[in-house]
Amino acid sequence: MSVTKVSVIGASGRMGSEVCRAVEAAQGLELAGRFDMGDDLGDLAGADVVVEFSVPDASAINVAHCVDQGVHVVVGTTGWGEDKLADLTARLEQHPGVGVLIAPNFAIGAVLMMAFAQKAAEFYESVEIIELHHPDKVDAPSGTAARTAELVGAARAQAGLADVPDATTSDPEGARGGRAHGIPVHSVRLRGLVAHQEVLFGQTGEMLTIRHDSFDRVSFMPGVIAAVRKVGEHPGLTVGLEHYLGIA
Numbered sequence: 001m002s003v004t005k006v007s008v009i010g011a012s013g014r015m016g017s018e019v020c021r022a023v024e025a026a027q028g029l030e031l032a033g034r035f036d037m038g039d040d041l042g043d044l045a046g047a048d049v050v051v052e053f054s055v056p057d058a059s060a061i062n063v064a065h066c067v068d069q070g071v072h073v074v075v076g077t078t079g080w081g082e083d084k085l086a087d088l089t090a091r092l093e094q095h096p097g098v099g100v101l102i103a104p105n106f107a108i109g110a111v112l113m114m115a116f117a118q119k120a121a122e123f124y125e126s127v128e129i130i131e132l133h134h135p136d137k138v139d140a141p142s143g144t145a146a147r148t149a150e151l152v153g154a155a156r157a158q159a160g161l162a163d164v165p166d167a168t169t170s171d172p173e174g175a176r177g178g179r180a181h182g183i184p185v186h187s188v189r190l191r192g193l194v195a196h197q198e199v200l201f202g203q204t205g206e207m208l209t210i211r212h213d214s215f216d217r218v219s220f221m222p223g224v225i226a227a228v229r230k231v232g233e234h235p236g237l238t239v240g241l242e243h244y245l246g247i248a
């Protein structure tokens with residue numbers, strides 16, 4: 001059986017260190033290199049695949065380096081806006097064999113939660129997203145909440161639904177939270193939490209709640225390892241693990 005060499009960028013971080021352990025424990029994978037802030041990425045320790053969990057400011061630069069080296073990349077770092085995705089797509093056109101997966105959430109249950117929310121979206125007048133994370137997270141809303149809002153917003157638009165009803169005219173403290181793709185999003189930061197999300201759908205006389213909880217970062221590892229095994233079969237840019245799992 002051939003061995004896939006994997007390097008990890010952001011290897012000293014909470015997610016990166018968990019990925020290193022998961023790669024070392026996985027059959028057919030070999031941990032080739034660990035890179036963190038300030039390290040010279042060079043030839044990425046000869047990796048076939050890189051897993052990138054760093055910080056939003058650094059991720060695009062790190063991924064560009066990998067693509068230029070002809071190495072496939074599995075990206076978990078959040079904060080990829082439209083501009084950065086467009087730049088990456090253009091760069092991948094210069095390297096047609098290289099695959100990059102950017103997934104806002106590698107937990108299988110979170111991928112299912114997003115798919116279920118997308119399916120429910122057209123049937124409800126109201127929807128709000130509450131995402132809850134540990135207080136050391138630097139960006140809000142979470143990538144999962146932003147992606148869920150994008151999917152739900154697109155499904156509502158497709159179904160011709162109006163904006164979510166909301167009579168608020170005074171909100172000096174910002175108590176109604178933010179909006180992503182027209183969907184209200186509330187970000188909770190609480191010591192003790194890892195990564196959690198609720199999508200609330202409301203209609204006169206009923207409510208549907210879709211909730212997912214990651215209690216431990218190991219919950220992301222089956223998705224990361226599956227992505228490492230499959231990214232080489234998917235040249236170009238893929239956004240969302242659902243496309244590798246047949247859920248999309």
Ligand SMILES: NC(=O)c1ccc[n+]([C@@H]2O[C@H](COP(=O)([O-])OP(=O)(O)OC[C@H]3O[C@@H](n4cnc5c(N)ncnc54)[C@H](O)[C@@H]3O)[C@@H](O)[C@H]2O)c1
Pocket residue numbers: 009010011012013014015016035036037038053054055056058062075076077078079103104105106107137195220
């Ligand atoms: N997609 C998912 O399923 C998922 C799950 C959890 C977290 N995340 C995201 O993953 C990212 C990392 O989360 P974390 O909790 O591990 O953060 P963390 O702060 O624990 O780790 C980030 C690591 O990146 C390193 N780093 C900073 N700048 C760097 C650079 N220029 N090059 C290389 N490494 C650099 C830091 O030193 C640190 O070790 C965040 O964006 C977070 O939102 C995604």
